[in-house]
Amino acid sequence: MNTSVRVRVPASTANLGAGFDALGMALGLYDTVVVTVTGDETRVEVTGEGAGGVPTDEKHLVVRALRAGADALGLPLPGVFLRCHNAIPHARGLGSSAAAIVAGVAASYALAGKDLDEHALQVAAEFEGHADNAAASLYGGLVLAWSEGPRFRAVRLEPHSALAPVVLVPDAESATSVTRGLLPGNVPHTDAAFTAGRCALAVHALTVEPGLLLPATEDRLHQDYREPAWPETMRMVRELRGNGVPATVSGAGPTVFALPPGGTLPSGVDTTGFAVRALPVDRTGVVVEPAGLNGTNSR
Template structure:
């Protein structure tokens, strides 16, 4: 195995999509790339792009940890490894950077082992992340529905409507999932739970077949308002966009705003000061793995 190498490209993701807390995810056309080479020496990590000066460059690097978990599960020995990572996904912004790193590590393990990505790859990645929505989106591409059965994580892929034209509004501030989850109440009113159940079902229909229903379909009462004090400017932007007819929501744990404006254009009167506005296509492919320059494979 010494000298073997793979190149992995993994997309960003947005989760929740309004009412689908921990259940809905979508892959976005912004990519981290990782080149992994098996060596006989120590772990070496080189990082460029987002977070280059902040992430560890040893065994504690998240891609390395996920890679180790992957090769252990596959029964493959990995004496030493060299990683070259180029990160385009912003860190701690709600665009699935940690999920992308985990998927990159697991996918690299499969590539080095000569294995096609399978359902166990999702299980490994979701166990590492703690939930499946972001990792499933990065693995499969498109729109995903994620759930758990006891301790087992599952997900299915659906094809998003071809008219979807996502726009992300990324603020300079950061957010941590561990912090924002702590703001959620232990119980919610039954009326809110019923409301969200209906909206989540409608969201699946709107995202795949009826984008004209996206504005009501992306309404939430389960998590966004409770976490507003973590990112007040984000919620101000969400409300302003929605008042202007744009389906908008918090992307994952925030603070990025995820919007689905008709034709991909925000209304001209919306004040986006403090946010970097970027149109990102839906990624419909998911993670790709290229071993030693051969044709890449995808998870399905």
């Protein structure tokens, strides 16, 4: 059993338009967690995003995921010390919760001396109820996620090299539980058919032909229904799309995810109220390495 590991896990964007609960992409913004087995009580130190606002004991999400992973592996785990440095904004639709869960699960595998496998995705996705963000943080690149009964699955696809994501992050936060509550129980058959076609087209556009991204990222399944939760987000999505920029709501919002050609937004777009940031596609996923007892790399 290893006693101290460092985990770096990327942010993610989900849905990418019509791919609700199915498509996800890893982004080059990272949380870093160092987990050290101490043998006494669990302690958590947090710097960066969430500092002062998240639990610092067994209730911390990384700790809960760590213990779930350890239980799945049959790994006895006493107290641990977590040092977390968070760069992924919380409650903004950039997969911060999924990243924390993946960090915990990946750390449990590393402490057990095991390589990540398909069951790691299962453990992580059970926390969220869907696998798109978790799979993106685990595998990197573009993922296509689905479920077969209680089993969560995902495949990794290689995103086109020309993709140059830009995120527009507002100060407002959003909760997945709230935005999901705005979705109707049924949608018109025409909208369902439209969504199926656009989701399939999105896979092609994101991997083979980015010139089709504008129509490929159209959605009729969830974004308009959830507009009351983040009206300014939808205003920005529509303004970008009206200027020819493929844009969607990132996950549960309120961040806007855009794929402008060349990675630059048009000069006439009013981004007031949003912090604009270019983020590359992360193509690696979660990275785990040994760490010294003081949290430094052991290599």
